[in-house]
Amino acid sequence: MTHLGSLVEKSMKAAVAGLIWVCVAMLVQPAHATERQTLTLLDHDRNWPITPIMINGRTSRALLDTGATIALIDDDLLAYDKAKASPHATQVRGIGGNRVLPVTNVSSLSAGVQAWQDLRVAVNLVDAFPVQENILPVSLFESAVIDFDFSGGTVSLYDGHPKRIRGATRNAIKYFDHDGLIFIPVSINGVSGHALLDTGSTVTFINSHFAEDAEGIHRVQEAQEIRGSDLNRNALEVFKFQKMQLGNKKISDFSIPVLETELFAALGFEEAPMMVIGMDLLSHYRVQIDRKRKRIILQR
Secondary structure, eight states, X not given: OOHHHHHHHHHTTSXXXXXXXEEOSOOOOOBOOOSOEEEEOBOOTTOOOEXXXXXXXXXXEEEEETTOSSEEEEGGGGGGGGGGOOSOXXXXXXXXXXXXXXXXXXXXXXXXXXXXXXXXXXXXOSTTSSOXXXXXXXXXXXXXXXXXXXXXXXXXXXXXXXXXXXXXXXXXXXXXXXXXXXXXEEEETTEEEEEEEOTTOSSOEEOHHHHHHTTOEEXXXXXXEEEOXXXXXXXXEEEEEEEEEETTEEEEEEXXXXXXXXXXXXXXXXXXXXXXXXXXXXXXXXXXXXXXXTEEXXXX
């Protein structure tokens, strides 16, 4: 079994959170780009990129999520802003379903030296929905490059070209935006599909359309589950495939979970072969988002 298959099976032994969610509210306002800046990543048992933040002068932390389009803030941190609460709401869609959450404006929010004022956010009224973390979409940051160094525990924000890592293998993949989310092309057994880059998902998986079109071999059904955004349980099955192409990387003889989810239908990909690339795979790479050239750089 390849490295990918091993990583996926290990990741399935832990509880995983489906954090891919799309909001129909107005997209977040980006902070102005400045000189190179670095955010510190905190240790986390699920390898999520969590960074310290300040909300209205109060210290907290947030998940830097490539699979989100609006900030999600715990209601306990918004006590000073509840008087400004808007009657408007936003629909949050995820792996297990969707919920409607109120929106408000936060007076001040900062991550490192990046700061926003009067920022429109969704209000998290349920501590465990979708997870017990605040969420900041990476689209908040205006820098040309967002550089996730998971092993080094940092995220760098800068302009220019993505930093090359001496001695590392480099895989540059063109991406496209859809509703503020990042998708890259992927091929399994010669069948082309799209993969959502999601630092908010702990597991990598494909949908049933991809599994069927690529004629995967159903392995022994395992009692593994993924927690969706509606807090229900969604059963995972495992399929084996002969080959996968991701940029210039070819992977042979691997297994990957298959999850039936309404998420892709909500994004307009109901009948398409789709994949989510989560932190079980991403955390093993230096992941760079080159926005100017619309490329994802994977280095290892």
